[in-house]
Amino acid sequence: MSGTIRSFVWCFGLAVCATTCGTGCSHLIETNAITAFSKSLKDKDLEGLMKTTTDDFQQRALRTTTALEDMRILNLPDGKTTIVEVENESDEKKRVTVLFTAETDGKKDKKSKDSKANKKEVFYELARDKSGHWAVDDIYLKQKRKGVVAYKSVTEQMDLLLSVREFIDTWSHGDREHVLRITSKSFREVLDPLPPSFLANLTRMVAAGKASKGKFKPHAELDEKTAVVRLPRVSGHTVISLELFDHHWQVTDVSIDCKGDEQLPSMLKLAQAVNGCTSFLAAFGAGDKQELAGWSTTDFYEGSLAIGELHQVKLPDPMLTEHDLQVKVRGNRADFILKNDTELVQIDMHRTPEVNPNAKPRFLVSEVTIYEIATKQEKRLSALFTAQGMLEIFVQALANRDVVTLKHASTRDLAARVWSKLNKDTITAMPLQPFDNGEVEFVDTVFQGALTKVDVRQGGRQLTYLLREERGRFFVDDVQWQITGIPSSLKTTLEILVPIHEFASAIAQGQSPDEQSAALERLQANSTSDFNRAVWTQAKFVPNSGMSADTFLLAPLKGIALGDQEVTVQLGDSRFGAKVILKREFERFVVDDIQLIAGPEESQRLALKNALRSQLARGEARRPQNVVPAGFVRETPAKLDTEGNADPFANELLR
DSSP states (O other): OTTSOOOOOOOSOOOOOOOOBOTTOOOHHHHHHHHHHHHHHHTTOHHHHHHSBOHHHHHHHSOSTTHHHHHTTSOOOOSEEEEEEEEEOSSSEEEEEEEEEOOOTTOOOHHHHTOGGGEEEEEEEEEEOTTSOEEEEEEEEEEEETTEEEEEEHHHHHHHHHHHHHHHHHHHHOOHHHHHHTBOHHHHHHHTTSOHHHHHHHHHHHHHTBOOTTOOOOEEEEOSSEEEEEEEBSSSEEEEEEEEETTEEEEEEEEEEOSSTTOBSOHHHHHHHHHHHHHHHHHHHHTOHHHHHHTBOHHHHHHTGGGSOGGGOOOOOTTOSSOEEEEEEETTEEEEEEEOSSEEEEEEEEEOOOSSTTSOOOEEEEEEEEEETTTTEEEEHHHHHHHHHHHHHHHHHHHTTOHHHHHHTBOHHHHHHTGGGOOTTGGGGSOOGGGSOOOEEEEEEEEETTEEEEEEEETTEEEEEEEEEETTEEEEEEEEOOOTTSOSBHHHHHHHHHHHHHHHHHHHHTTSGGGHHHHHHHHHHTBOHHHHHHTGGGOSSOOGGGTTHHHHHTSOEEEEEEOSSEEEEEEEOSSSEEEEEEEEETTEEEEEEEEEESSSSGGGEEEHHHHHHHHHHHTOOOOOOSSOOTTHHHHSOOOBOTTSOBOTTHHHHTO
16 A cells, blocks of 8 residues: 555544444454453543554654644544455555445435445454554554555554644744744754744734634645645645654644735745845945845846945844844745835845756845835835935046046936937036045935936036936936026036037038038038028038137137026126027027127127128128138237227137
């Protein structure tokens, strides 16, 4: 029978067998042993059962005070017995085949009198006890399931049943040591590292949902070395997995099959996930990046933890001395919530795919988020560390005017609106003096989900860097500053100034006779439709009267006034500079007009668009020359205005 695959289902209820030897019984010794056992069982006489069974039977099937009660769960047959056969396996062992015939209380029933359904064959194994008397060593019940006949040992069934009861009782009332001792070695190794408070919660959850007293009705499925037992709960079932080790059943896993928050697919997997979480917390607290790499996903470690200053963040203690832990395992994902009165820490973990199907599941941390209850801030470690690292790169690139690096460290929006329109030459004209010093002093950091605000002190100014999440990483999106007369946004300020300096650069380029086509193309790209229609589409070259406008446009920035429809930029002062009007067209700012300022008087100011349009209309526009004759500016008389006064722009514009 040991080679037979055993499978059975426990039935509820038991009629205690009462064996009596049929007329003509010749196996007196065997009959006496079986009858004594049956009488003690019927009388619920535990002491009598101890006297009629072997030590092995007692240790496996009668080792608890509830053994008699639990034995009632087994479906042992009852009725008249007939010893069919006795096999002497050795001088110390016998196998007795007994046929049970169900009693009919004297009623005649032709259909059932000789029916095989009313007869059950049972095998008793007898062995000599310590005193040399024959005693019951085991009982095998013949069962048929799905057409397969199998024989199941009562001692194994009782051992399993008592192991399950011991497990539930221990997890209901036992201390940590006893709780761990009742499990298998592999299960115990996973449960042992758990924080004491969390293990206590698990055992309490398993024990708390059991059915009311007196309703211990397990349903089990057994194979040769494994068993799965389902115990009814107030809601659903507790499912206990066991394995047979050295002839004793040990628990290898527990799950709760029910609806609601108590559902637990596998305590083994849950404990492995928790151990991964606490190992991560321990490595983080110790600042051990090498150990952290083993408990984190590659993307999370390399993109965040590897570059972060771990001491800047305090995570919960791995033994959860100050936090309550809630965890849900769903497929290949485990979500952890660690909470106390001041914060809520969420740790996301994912199970790694295993090449070996028998390998232990391994969960790795993919993100950590800290919610501060008082401030309602949301801090993600990926944001904290990648933001800081990216910010340092951005700050140094800004100090070095490194356009290429600035693009890589910025959001798509900032790169598209500003850096992509600048190069290593034009960026030097931007008002970036506050960023010349690449050293920053971090003052405060505010986390708002996908947005992180970092307050710093840099170059004697208070600045706020805004970083936004893109593609799982954080990039600089803007810098907020407080400078009188200009927008508080660096992005807005530079976006307004870029077309002005592009315009000035194109004017400078147009001073070369060979660059007229390229210069006009750049001027058209940075001018409004009206400016293009009035001037640039009418010109085949940059008119000479506009050739020195770039010098005015390079004057220092003094102010920017944002209006509903247009923006006014003041460059320089009342003695020298320019006033530029820009309008937004096609989602970007472009130049609509420029007033060149050569002095405080109105006569010392020139509206460039009208001046160029008039010059083109009168045919007075002149091409740039490769060579300017020596002394040309000195010898050329100053141009007079309409009142005969010297034109303050003449010498400048005719150069």
